[in-house]
Amino acid sequence: MSVVRTALVCSLLPLFAGCQWLGLQSQAPARVSTASMVRMQGDLTGEAGKLLFEPCHERRRYVVLDRGATGILQEAASLADSQNRVFADLRGHFTASKAAGSDGQLDLHQLYRVERTGTACEDPNxxxxxxxxxxxxxxxxxxxxxxxxxxxxxxxxxxxxxxxxxxxxxxxxxxxxxxxxxxxxxxxxxxxxxxxxxxxxxxxxxxxxxxxxxxxxxxxxxxxxxx
Structure with missing residues (x-):
């Protein structure tokens, strides 16, 4: 495992452990329609045991909860750069929150792509x-x-x-x-x-x-x- 991947996983150990436990409780979550949810692109980072999502061209940060069992934590860990960041394209429910260190919560249900940070936020097409x-x-x-x-x-x-x-x-x-x-x-x-x-x-x-x-x-x- 690379140093960068190890760093991201270690920063999220409490969350990762929680995901493992939830996975044992519910092996096959019910399929949920994503039609009414919001799709966004941006960067994922790990901080203090939380996975945070920052939409493109914004300074808001949302705590990510993987409601759809997308495996986003593992995917992000495998592609994280030297700053523990990856680009993600996803869909879910965004809600406001007063939790310290974030501007809200993202209940994630659909993961379209995860890749190393680059120019994806600027894609004109x-x-x-x-x-x-x-x-x-x-x-x-x-x-x-x-x-x-x-x-x-x-x-x-x-x-x-x-x-x-x-x-x-x-x-x-x-x-x-x-x-x-x-x-x-x-x-x-x-x-x-x-x-x-x-x-x-x-x-x-x-x-x-x-x-x-x-x-x-x-x-x-x-x-x-x-x-």
Missing amino acids: FKRLTLHAEGLDPVWSVNVSGKGMIIDVAGQPPVALPYLEEQLPDGRFNLSSEANGQRVELWVAPQRCVDSKNGAVRHLSAELRVNGTTVRGCGYYGGARND
């Missing part, structure tokens, strides 16, 4: 996208919005295509297009996925098929999709 997926070997990415999808594969010019979306059982779905002589399918499933390039954790696994060639990667919902 996030709010207009419904889905982003990417992978390696070769490097590829797909950006999906209400206007279509843009497929970018290393060594080839980007291709913009219209698409049809098909909902499948268990939260899976498929985007497909046969425009401009291309046969494209993007299969997406709600499954924890780790980016092999940088270790970032996503809430979706993705498989892109272009004219018979298949590549795999990870994905997450953009700001324009309220799932």
